[in-house]
Amino acid sequence: MKNKPVKKVVVVGGGTAGWLAAASIAKLLGDNLQITLIESDEIGTIGVGEATIPTMLVLHHLLKINEQEFMSAVHGSFKLGISFENWGALGDKYIHSFGVTGKGCWAAGFHHFWLKARKLGLSGDYGNYCTELMAAKSDRFAVSVNNEKLNYAYHFDAGLYANFMRKIAEESNVRRLEGKIINVVTDEVSGFISAVRLDSGQRIEGDLFVDCSGFASLIIDKTLNTEYDDWSNWLPCDRAIAIQTSATSEPVPYTRSIAKDAGWQWRIPLQSRVGNGLVYCSSYITDADAESVLLSSVDGNALTKPRLIKFRTGQRKLHWNKNCIALGLAAGFVEPLESTSIHMVQKGIIRLLQMFPFDGIKVADKDEFNHQMREEFLFIRDFIVLHYHLTKRTDTNFWNHCRSMAIPETLRHRLELFRESGRIFEKDRDLFAENSWAQVMLGQGLMPAHYHPIVNMMADAELTFFLNNIESQAINRVTQLPKHQHFIDKYCKAIA
Ligand SMILES: Cc1cc2nc3c(=O)[nH]c(=O)nc-3n(C[C@H](O)[C@H](O)[C@H](O)COP(=O)(O)OP(=O)(O)OC[C@H]3O[C@@H](n4cnc5c(N)ncnc54)[C@H](O)[C@@H]3O)c2cc1C
Known part of the structure; x- marks a missing residue:
């Protein structure tokens, strides 16, 4: 059972995770696999999950999705970032944009230059040095300006998104079965999943089961009892x-x-x-x-x-257990503050495609898959906790709790580094780069005590010129962009 070649794949669930997984496996790994997706109209899908981040474009590119057709079909709009309002303090507002802010040097990110300028009273808002952020504020958008692509993502209708992926999947020969799974059959010796039974009595056998059953977690939890790391002490929203x-x-x-x-x-x-x-x-x-x-x-x-x-915030201790890989809500959930869930679905899919167990399931593949998925989830957790913990709000018991709660050691260290010296070190597999951490920490009012002294090698006049130049380039790009609605009307008006 364990080393049996994988030919039959059963995807359990037809939400965003299920259809995206089925479409990707069928279209990108193709013909040698028999793929069945089971979904229950009666149970339905979660029906939320409509904001994304730029990494979504990567899998869409692999799937050769035409952006204009896609955006019309899902009634989509474009997204340049997230506006955080009332987070640092009541009345505060900042945008965490997908663009790059300014230009740093080998030793120090741009925020060090900005911090010095701020001290001298020379600089504008940190966001003034980012094209995407300024475009968001001015309600302007195009996919590129001066032949340079902007960093953007999508907002879409979750139901229409699943339909769109279903079409790709069915065109790539995925078989869809409608029905409620009432029983999961396991092999007595290995504990591997051998089949699922539907309420119609039908039995569907498989070599690999992709659990996309949402919070029901039919296989990874209810059958394999995979443990869950609960993070509600750091992320109390439930x-x-x-x-x-x-x-x-x-x-x-x-x-x-x-x-x-x-x-x-x-x-x-x-x-x-x-x-x-x-x-x-x-x-x-x-x-x-x-x-x-x-x-x-x-x-x-x-x-x-x-x-x-x-919901209960956290992740499965194993995302791949025996011959089951969990994706989407079945694998774990961190609230959608930074729109990371569908991103994690995609990461799981791409990783599965890279490590696909054609010749049977190998422990080393499984361990590596689990290690990478878990690590990515942990970075996201820390980034989300950051937003809550860095508040200065004292107006409710909830915010008092968030401000004073214990935080993960990994995050505590990051905050201390930044607070003392403005330093942010990028880590492998952290979805959020230096610029994201800087935008949120500065946006919520955490000003480092010092900037990197390398900045002092620039005279004040030179620093002013440097910042002004970046700002005027951003303004220049933004003024060339059409209004967001105007761009949508021309590029991808919704199909009713
Ligand atoms: C409040 C909230 C807001 C969110 N916002 C965002 C966001 O803005 N951005 C983002 O990236 N993510 C967001 N997410 C996460 C996002 O919704 C999910 O990651 C995404 O929709 C994938 O869901 P899923 O496919 O795993 O589950 P579901 O959509 O729940 O699909 C589960 C599938 O399993 C099927 N199923 C279950 N039990 C059975 C059974 N017994 N028999 C047969 N079929 C069964 C169901 O019918 C369904 O087809 C949000 C989540 C929540 C809770």
Whole structure:
């Protein structure tokens, strides 16, 4: 059983994770595999997950997806970053953009130059030195300017996204079965999964099972009992309420994340509507109050009923256990503050394609897969905890808790380094580069005590010229961009 070649792949679940996995395996590894996807219309999908990050373009490129067709089909809008409002303090606002801010040197990132200029009273906002950020603020967008591509991602309708991937998967010969899985059959000796049974009585056998069953975690948890690393002590939010509303204005090219009394609210503008939700901690606010907070903070008419989603933040200790690989919500969940979940689905898919066990499942592959997935999740966890912990808010018990709570040692070290010397070291497999860490730490008001002395090799006049030059280049690029809505109308207007 263990070293059996893998020919039959069974994908359990037809949400974003399931269809994206099925489409990718079928289209990119292809003909020698028999791929079946099972989904239950009655159970449905989570129906949220509509904001992404630029890494999404990588897998889309591999799948040869035409961006214009795609964006029309999913009613998409473009995203240049995330606007964080009321996080550092009530009334504060900063954008974590996908672009590069300024230009650093080998010893010190750009923020060191900016910090010195700030001390001298010479600099503008940190974000003034980033084209994508300035474009987001001015509500302008195009995929490129002066033949240079911008760093951007998408907002899309989750249901339409799964449909789009389903089409690619079915065109690549993925077989779809509708039905509820009521039983998972394991081999008595090896404990490997041999088949799943549907409520219709049908039995589907497989060599490899990709568990994309969402929070139900049918195989990785309910069958294989894979342990879960619970991070709720660092990320106490455990619920969300989601609602879709009609659009009352043109979509802005960024996601909004607005801190509330006991959590935060997302706003994801699509061409056709707006996705809204409140992520909150049930120890500090009741579900009923959370719903009122959300409903009183949305614009437009409700298109859906408010939906309550409960979650537990953390990840499986093994993402690949026996002949099951878990992707998406079945593998773990960190709240969508930085839109990282679908990214992790893609990382899991690409990694699976790279390590695909054609000749049977090998322990070394499995261990490596698990090590890489776990490490990436940990970096994301730290980055999300950072947003909560760096608040100065004292207006509610929730924020008092976040500000004073113990944090992971890895994050504590990063914060100390930055606080003392402005240093940020990039780590392998950390999704967030130096510029992201700098944008959030500075954005939430953490100013380092010192900048790197190498900056002093630049005279003040030279430093001013250097910064002004970067700023005017960013302004120049932004003024060449059309309005976001105008670009959408010409490039990828939604297909009704
Ligand atoms: C509140 C919230 C907001 C989010 N926002 C974002 C975001 O902005 N950006 C982002 O990247 N991610 C976001 N995510 C995460 C994102 O929604 C998921 O990563 C993504 O949708 C993948 O979900 P999934 O496919 O794993 O699960 P689901 O969509 O839940 O799909 C599970 C599938 O399994 C099937 N299934 C379950 N049990 C059975 C059974 N017994 N028999 C047959 N089929 C079964 C279901 O029918 C369904 O097809 C968010 C998540 C939450 C909770």
